Amino acid sequence: MTDNRTEEADRQLPIGEEIFLDHVGHFVRDPVAAGAALKRAGFAPTPVSVQSNPDGSPTGTGNITAMFRRGYMEVLFKTADTPLGLEFQAALTGHSGVHLAAFSAADAEGAHRRLREAGFAMRPLVQFQRPVDTVNGPDVAAFTVVRLDRGAMAEGRIQILAHRTENTVWQPRWLTHPNGAQGLIDLMVVSADPKEAADRFVRFTGHPAKPTKYGQAITLDRGQVQLVSRHAFEAMLPEIAIPQLPFLGAYAVRVQSLAAAETLLQREGMAMRRLGQALVVPFPSDIGLGAWLFVENGRDLPWRV
Known part of the structure; x- marks a missing residue:
């Protein structure tokens, strides 16, 4: 891709070969205190959600989010001693704060293949989901996540994902924040x-x-x-x-x-x-x-x- 772009894409999800900065993730110990801190800063966080695999088993983390009209911010906490939960705990030992940066792509399989060809050690593609309430009743937010091997990016959990349920993730009722x-x-x-x-x-x-x-x-x-x-x-x-x-x-x-x-x-x-x-x-x-x-x-x- 060239670097002569002057205007950013003004849509929630990428198309074609585009890549967006989708969200960042804070790793915290106490989700209740973290949610209260977000409210104090003028954000309107979503309810607590515990993430799971498609078979219903826990991934090991849960979250609350502050959803924006473009992208979002996430606060993650440990829920189980799964491999992902233990990785989370190890990162949190250093300090609480931002340990995750997620980039969105339209084609998770293509992104996985491109990263492997670029020399990154890769984990298999994984399907994650979490329950969400909507105005029409219970639903799920679902993602295909492209993950590198642990340590491939020293900065933390740096990953690419493809959103499969835009409407349940970015619900209009969560997009308005007191801080604007x-x-x-x-x-x-x-x-x-x-x-x-x-x-x-x-x-x-x-x-x-x-x-x-x-x-x-x-x-x-x-x-x-x-x-x-x-x-x-x-x-x-x-x-x-x-x-x-x-x-x-x-x-x-x-x-x-x-x-x-x-x-x-x-x-x-x-x-x-x-x-x-x-x-x-x-x-x-x-x-x-x-x-x-x-x-x-x-x-x-x-x-x-």
Whole structure:
């Protein structure tokens, strides 16, 4: 793919060979406290859901989500000592926070084949689902997930998925948030070697990287991955402690009105500060280490300026 795109795709799911930044996942210990923290930050989280395999057996994790008009944010917690649950527990031992970045594709089988040909060690495709309530009664949210072998991406659980049930995942009643959240924009990855990390993410996404004043940027068909050094991250976000490298340290959320979001967060006593046309909001401790950057437009993000 070329890197001369100026407009992002404005739809929930990709078509053809497109790849989107679909969602990010916080690993937490206490889903109740995490849900309360999201509400305090002005999100409207969905009810708790326990994930299962098609045969009904537990995957080992459950979640709550904040669904946006474009993409979403997820909070995951352990539910069983399955292989996936034990992997989750091992990641959480380091720190709570963002340990998952999921990218969406239209063709999971094709994505799996492309990654294998790009030299990644792969696990078999897997079908996941979780129960959801809809206005018409109980239903399921279903996904085909493309997973790398553990350790293939040092940054955490980096995966591609194809959504099979768009309407049950993005229900209109969950898309309105008091803070005005509209969409997931960019993910920031802090690395000891941003160039090496960028090379892997280029192979993973199939999109090229370009140098920025902070590191490397990979522009997807929707969203971007920003790869920066410890020094660059600390210069931009000095209030965020880096627990270890690599670190999924921040992500950007588009809001309808920055002023309205700021007013709500001030009323809730949330820590925050302005950074140009962005609002930096450290995560509440119950969802881990890192920060949101709220902006009205992606072009207002400090790393895009």
